[in-house]
Amino acid sequence: MHVVATAGHVDHGKSTLVRALTGMEPDRLEEERRRGLTIELGYAWTDLPSGERLAFVDVPGHERFLGTMLAGVGPVPAVMFVVAADEGWMPQSEEHLVALEALGVRHCLLVVTRSDLADPAPAIERSRTRLTTALGGRAHTCPDAVLGGEAGGVVAVAVSGRTGQGLPELRRALDGLVAGLPRPDPGAAVRLWIDRAFSVTGSGTVVTGTLPAGTVSVGDELLLAGEPVRVRGLESLKESRDTVSGVARVAVNLRGHDLPDRGQALVTPGGWTYTDLVDVRVQPVGALQEAAGLPRRLTVHVGSAAVTAEARPLGGRVVRLRLGRPVPLHLGDVLLLRDPGRAPGRDPGRDRSEVRVLAGALVLDVHPPALRRRGAARERAALLETALPKRAAPPAPPALGGLDVAFALRVHRLLRAAELRAMGVAPDGPGVAGEWYVEPGHWEELGRRLMEVVREYGDGHPLEPGMPVEAARHELGLPDRRLVGALVRPPLALVGGRIVAGAAGLPASVGRAVERVRRELAARPFQAPEAGRLAELGLGPRELAAAVRAGSLLRVGEGIVLLPGADARAAELLRRLPQPFTVSQARRALDTTRRVAVPLLEHLDRVGLTQRLDEVHRRCG
Numbered sequence: 001m002h003v004v005a006t007a008g009h010v011d012h013g014k015s016t017l018v019r020a021l022t023g024m025e026p027d028r029l030e031e032e033r034r035r036g037l038t039i040e041l042g043y044a045w046t047d048l049p050s051g052e053r054l055a056f057v058d059v060p061g062h063e064r065f066l067g068t069m070l071a072g073v074g075p076v077p078a079v080m081f082v083v084a085a086d087e088g089w090m091p092q093s094e095e096h097l098v099a100l101e102a103l104g105v106r107h108c109l110l111v112v113t114r115s116d117l118a119d120p121a122p123a124i125e126r127s128r129t130r131l132t133t134a135l136g137g138r139a140h141t142c143p144d145a146v147l148g149g150e151a152g153g154v155v156a157v158a159v160s161g162r163t164g165q166g167l168p169e170l171r172r173a174l175d176g177l178v179a180g181l182p183r184p185d186p187g188a189a190v191r192l193w194i195d196r197a198f199s200v201t202g203s204g205t206v207v208t209g210t211l212p213a214g215t216v217s218v219g220d221e222l223l224l225a226g227e228p229v230r231v232r233g234l235e236s237l238k239e240s241r242d243t244v245s246g247v248a249r250v251a252v253n254l255r256g257h258d259l260p261d262r263g264q265a266l267v268t269p270g271g272w273t274y275t276d277l278v279d280v281r282v283q284p285v286g287a288l289q290e291a292a293g294l295p296r297r298l299t300v301h302v303g304s305a306a307v308t309a310e311a312r313p314l315g316g317r318v319v320r321l322r323l324g325r326p327v328p329l330h331l332g333d334v335l336l337l338r339d340p341g342r343a344p345g346r347d348p349g350r351d352r353s354e355v356r357v358l359a360g361a362l363v364l365d366v367h368p369p370a371l372r373r374r375g376a377a378r379e380r381a382a383l384l385e386t387a388l389p390k391r392a393a394p395p396a397p398p399a400l401g402g403l404d405v406a407f408a409l410r411v412h413r414l415l416r417a418a419e420l421r422a423m424g425v426a427p428d429g430p431g432v433a434g435e436w437y438v439e440p441g442h443w444e445e446l447g448r449r450l451m452e453v454v455r456e457y458g459d460g461h462p463l464e465p466g467m468p469v470e471a472a473r474h475e476l477g478l479p480d481r482r483l484v485g486a487l488v489r490p491p492l493a494l495v496g497g498r499i500v501a502g503a504a505g506l507p508a509s510v511g512r513a514v515e516r517v518r519r520e521l522a523a524r525p526f527q528a529p530e531a532g533r534l535a536e537l538g539l540g541p542r543e544l545a546a547a548v549r550a551g552s553l554l555r556v557g558e559g560i561v562l563l564p565g566a567d568a569r570a571a572e573l574l575r576r577l578p579q580p581f582t583v584s585q586a587r588r589a590l591d592t593t594r595r596v597a598v599p600l601l602e603h604l605d606r607v608g609l610t611q612r613l614d615e616v617h618r619r620c621g
């Protein structure tokens with residue numbers, strides 16, 4: 001199935017055309033039929049010559065219902081743009097076009113109707129030029145844009161909804177339009193913006209919307225305004241279904257739930273970030289010249305939602321929006337910014353041709369940090385601009401925005417897999433540690449800083465056997481110890497919960513051998529490797545001397561090496577013995593042999609950690 005929305009000035013014949021194409025009545029309300037005016041969104045569908053099923057979301061053209069028009073167009077990938085031959089391009093034609101431009105809708109078919117009343121040629125000419133400049137002008141961002149005709153502009157069809165003239169051509173053109181639409185991912189996270197909610201006797205609450213991608217099935221648990229709800233039943237185009245994948249019109253039964261408002265969304269748990277603070281990159285459209293000219297108070301439209309917002313320009317085109325309520329968003333979502341200042345009808349002095357749509361806004365961050373320092377706003381704007389992939393020409397639809405895991409990490413440096421998923425940029429490979437993903441340059445920098453802090457710690461605490469992992473985590477400002485663990489690479493080593501600066505400056509093969517010794521010592525701290533073992537590892541007197549100089553090993557006697565700090569640790573154990581003690585008692589306490597115990601005790605005597613009392617006795621502490 002495909003879904004296409006209508007667009008165009010009031011009374012230009014949108015609903016008449018939908019009726020003629022589908023045989024269904026898009027204007028369901030009695031008031032609509034009485035006034036001959038669309039007020040609410042209308043739904044109808046037909047089968048095209050190719051056999052593809054096409055559903056229409058018919059929008060109102062009256063300027064007062066712009067919000068409803070945007071709710072209809074918001075989640076829909078393509079538009080049938082209707083212009084009356086006898087009236088030509090009109091203010092809401094322009095306003096709707098500017099909205100499509102802002103939203104990044106690039107799939108558009110021009111239909112000049114009421115051709116029985118006037119020659120369609122002038123209206124085609126004027127509208128085609130305008131549509132092509134606004135939408136086709138950025139065709140390089142959308143290679144499959146529906147362009148056509150000799151001039152390479154938007155495809156145009158002349159019809160009459162009254163006489164039926166041109167309808168077969170229109171059906172074929174619609175087939176061409178939907179054939180060019182991207183195939184959405186059925187595995188994508190679901191976000192069904194609710195455009196209608198009602199109660200059905202016996203079934204309870206039903207909500208409807210356009211599902212742009214992903215799959216909804218009966219029994220699924222989704223979130224509605226952050227609260228879990230169960231899908232009790234499902235329909236698409238009046239047919240009962242067990243499962244529906246986008247693009248599709250769907251009606252979801254949420255038995256027992258209160259009636260939600262339009263603009264709420266049903267979403268996959270964990271698939272979206274609910275946020276009321278976003279940093280965006282603004283693309284002015286219509287009359288707005290630059291981001292700095294945005295009014296402070298705005299209405300933000302996304303999907304079928306319209307929320308109030310306060311805008312704070314951060315620098316260049318980057319703007320921070322504080323939304324009136326949290327909405328589920330992804331990086332790369334496109335918001336439409338509208339001036340709420342002058343509501344139509346309430347301000348008779350308003351120029352009726354004025355377009356209230358101001359800009360499209362590409363969501364760059366759904367978790368922006370607080371900006372406290374002077375200059376922080378500018379730095380933030382610069383960071384976001386430089387993190388953007390170079391080829392992107394935002395705002396563009398998500399698939400075209402090119403915002404991916406790498407972008408999110410350039411902005412945040414360090415994120416959990418779940419956070420990335422909720423931002424809409426699910427990682428495909430493994431992280432650096434557990435669920436953590438880190439920007440590669442930052443990871444390298446952290447590795448260098450860890451080396452530094454471990455060295456500094458060693459200098460400040462010469463008697464300790466290395467830096468505790470928790471102290472390093474704190475020093476580097478990391479949120480998880482596992483990250484520190486993953487950063488420990490030679491010449492650093494993890495020994496008994498501490499990080500020791502290993503064989504820095506040694507040749508790689510020696511470094512590796514020293515690491516082996518250090519690992520063995522970590523398990524049995526006072527069982528110094530025997531001469532045979534050292535020889536086997538290629539560690540002769542010269543190599544051992546270098547390792548000792550590098551601070552990787554501690555030499556306590558001829559050919560006897562232990563981990564740095566082993567002497568302090570030995571003193572700690574010896575202090576607990578009944579004083580004075582003998583070599584044998586020390587040997588047992590340290591779980592070692594005389595081969596090590598004797599030179600180690602002599603070393604302890606030398607550094608003052610033990611005192612020799614006579615031939616057999618020593619004291620410690």
Ligand SMILES: Nc1nc2c(ncn2[C@@H]2O[C@H](COP(=O)(O)OP(=O)(O)OP(=O)(O)O)[C@@H](O)[C@H]2O)c(=O)[nH]1
Nearest residue numbers: 010011012013014015016037038061114160161162
């Ligand atoms: N002669 C003629 N009249 C038409 C044609 N299409 C629509 N009309 C008339 O134009 C008027 C408006 O038609 P609608 O289809 O309601 O227009 P609309 O664009 O849906 O209007 P809104 O939804 O309110 O924006 C109606 O009186 C229709 O009968 C056409 O092709 N030829």
Ligand SMILES: [Mg+2]
Nearest residue numbers: 014015037038
């Ligand atoms: Mg209508």
